[in-house]
Amino acid sequence: MLYTNVTRIKDFFIVGFPGLSPEYYAPVSALLFVLYLVIAVGNIFILVVVKCEISLHKPTYLIFCHLALTDLAFGTVILPKIISKYWFNDSMISFYGCFVQMYFVHSLGAVNSFILMVMALDRFIAVCAPLYYTSYLTNTRVLGLCGISWIMPMSWMVGEVLDALRLPFCGSNIIVQCYCDHIAITSLGCANVREVQVVAFGLAMFSLWLPLGFIIFSYFAIIIVVIRVSSSQSRIRTLSTCTPQLLITFLYYMPRCFMYLANIVGFTFSVQVRIVVIMLYSVLPAAVNPIIYCFKTSDLKEKLEKKLFSRKINISIKTA
Template sequence: MLEGNHSTVIEFFLTGFPGLPPQYQGLVSAVLFLVYFVTLLGNATVLFLFATDRSLHKPMYYIILNLSACDILFSTTTLPKIITKYWFQSGTISFTACFVQMYFVHYLGTVNSYILFLMALDRYVAICHPLRYSLVLKNSTILILSITAWVVGKAGPLMLVIRAYPLPYCASNIINQCFCDHIGITTLTCTDRTSYGLAAFAFAMVTLLGPLAFIIFSYCCIIVAVLKMANLQGRLKTLSTCSAQLIIISLYYLPRCFTYLASNIGITFNADLRIVIIMVYSLFPPMINPIIYCLRTKDMRESLLRRLNRRTISQKAQVSAVSDSLEFVLHSV
C-alpha cells in the first residue's frame, strides 16, 4: 500500500499499564529502572569476567556471552522508553521508531531462542556423548553457530515489519503495551489483520517450538543418561549442571507459549494482567540469568570470587599504606 494510507497516524502512544493509579506510577517506574540497572550490571559483569579470564574461554561460556549480549540489547530496546513515560509523561513514540522497536523486540527474542537451543545442544553432547564433546563442540564451532543465530534471526522479524509497515493505520494510535510489538501494532490497522496475524503466529511458533522441541528431546536424553549412572553423587552433579539452564528455559518458553496460544484460541485476559505477564517473561529472565550463572556455574563463580578477593586485598593494601604514611608523619613530628 501507499505511504499515504497511514498518514493519519504519525505517532503511537504506549499506555504502559492502563489501570495503574497515578500514585503508583513513580513506584512502578522505580522498579522498572531497578530491573534495568540490575540487568545491565549483571550481564556486564558476565561480559567483563569472560573478557578478563581466559579460563572461561570454553564453548559453554561463549554461549552465555551471547545470551548476556542479547539480554542487554533487549532490555535497552524496551525499558528506557517505558521508564521515561512514567518519569517525564512521555508515552508517545514516532511511527517509524515504533516499527524499529518492534523489529528489535522480535529479532532479539528470536536470537534468544536460538541461543537457548545452543545451550541445550552443549549439555546434550557433554552428558550423552562426553567423549566426543571436544571434537564436536569446539570454540570455533560455537562461534560459527552463534553468528548463524544472529544472522538467521533477522529474516522473520524483518518480514513482519515489511508486511506491517505499509498497512493503513487510520484508527486509534494507542498501543496497550509497554513497548511496540506485532500484535499491539497490527490490531490498530483499518483492515482485516487475520492473514498478518496468522503469519506472525506461524513465525512465533516456528521460532519457539522448533528450538523447544530439540530442548525437550535433549533433556529427555540427558535424564535417561543420568538414570543409567550407577554413582548417586555423579547423578546429582550432572543434574546440577543442567538445573540453571532448565530454570532459564522454563522462564523463557512456558509463559511465551501460553500467551501466544491464549491470544490465538480466544482466551482473553485483563489488559493489565496480560501486560504484566508479558513484562515478566520479557524482563525477568535477562535480570536473573547472570545471577544464576554466577551462583550455579562453578568456573564463573570462582572467577567472580577471585576478582572480589583481589579488590578486597588491593583496598586493604591501600588502607595499610595510608596508615603507615600517617604513622610515619606523626612519629616525625
C-alpha cells in the first residue's frame, strides 16, 4: 500500500483488476487494446457513413451519431490508461488528471442515458403519431435535444468535481478500480464524505432513472399501439424498426440496474467480480453498438450493401 502524509496528494495509483497475476498482464492489455480499436473503428465508421450519405441525414441516424460519439469518447477516456498500466506497468495518474477522468466518465455516462431517452422519443412519435413525425421531430429539433443531453450532465458534473476537490486527501492514494470514478476518489477523503457522495448519488440516479422511466413508458405505449394493428406483417415491421433501439437500451441499462438492485437486496459481489462486471458494461456496449446499427437498421444496412456490391463490380471489371 502506498500512502502519503501530506494534506494534498500529488498522484493516484490505479489498481486495475485486483489479484491479477503478472503473467496475465500482457494478454489483458492486448485484449483491452483490441477492444479499444473495435470501439474506435466501429464508431468512427458510423460517424463517417452518416456524414457522407445525405439520405441518412434523418433524426434516427443523427441520434445514432451522438451515441457513437459518446461511445467513442467514453472508450478514449477510460481504456488508454488501464492499457498502459498493464502494458507499460504505468499505474500512476496525476491528482488533477484523475479528477478530469472522473468528470468525463460520469458526464459521458449521463449523456448516453439522456440520448437514449431522445432515441425512445423518436420511436414513440414514429409509431404512436406517424403522421406528425416529420413535423414534430425535425433534424433541428433532434440536434437541439441531443445538445441539451450533452450540456446538462456536463454542467452539473463541474459542481460534483469541485465538491470532491474541496475534500482533504491525506491517506491512501490507491484507486481500487480500472479508472477514476466518484466513489473511488471521494472514499479516499479524510473528511466526512457522506454529503458529497449523497449529492453525487442523487444526480446519478436522476440521470439513470428519469430516462429509463421515459423509455419504459414509451415502449409500453408502442407495444399497445402495435397490438392494436390488425395485420401481423405490419406488427412485425413496426417492431423491427424499434429493434436496434431496444437492443442498445438493453445493453446500457440492464447490467446497471442489475448491479443497483443487487446492492439494494443485499447481494454483494467480491471486489474482483464487481470491477470486471463494471468494465464489461462500461465498454462492451460501445463496441457492440456499431454492429447493431449496421445489421439491425435497414437504411444503413442497405447503403453498406450497395457500396460493397458496387465495389465488387468495379474490382471484377478491372480484373476482367
